[in-house]
Amino acid sequence: MKEPIRILVVDDNATFLEIVLEYLRRHDQLAVVGATQRSQEALALAQQVHPQVVLLDLCMPDLPGLEVIPHLRASLPGVGIIILTQHSLEAYRQAALAAGADDFVSKQRLIPDLLPAIRRCSFPETHGSRAGEARRAQATLALRPDDRRRAVGELEAPE
DSSP, rough: OOOOOOOOOOOOOSHHHHHHHHHTOOOEEEEEEEESSSSHHHHHHHHHHOOSSEOOOOOSSSSSSHHHHHHHHHOOOOOOEEEEEOOOOHHHHHHHHHHSSSSEEEEEHHHHHHHHHHHHOOOOOOOOOOOHHHHHHHHHHHHHHHHHHHHHHHTOOOO
């Protein structure tokens, strides 16, 4: 039997965090190795538990998700990063991909979209490739500087 996919969940909303944790625990192929409501704690926790996938909210009170992504990339280059957020606008998706996220799942589409996104990040050879440099480059080119600044500014407001 394959080892379960190791997942770290980062979301400042305690109720939503519990919903996601309960959903993930229903799947034997997944193992939640950590959960936190703080970005800074997530960065330290990721170093300890070495997740394969991080589910990360964009709007965090201490450090915005867009700023957490490069830190995760630097410390755990192979980790899959999935943005899990209420913000489903294309500008947010583009900003997250440009920052280095591998996938983007709207909280409203948690049930149909989360497991496929986790599989894509964990097994790119069989479930589609990880975002990688080409996708990030495409996202960066598609997002105008004013749009990125606006998206980042809006993300600093609490959800």
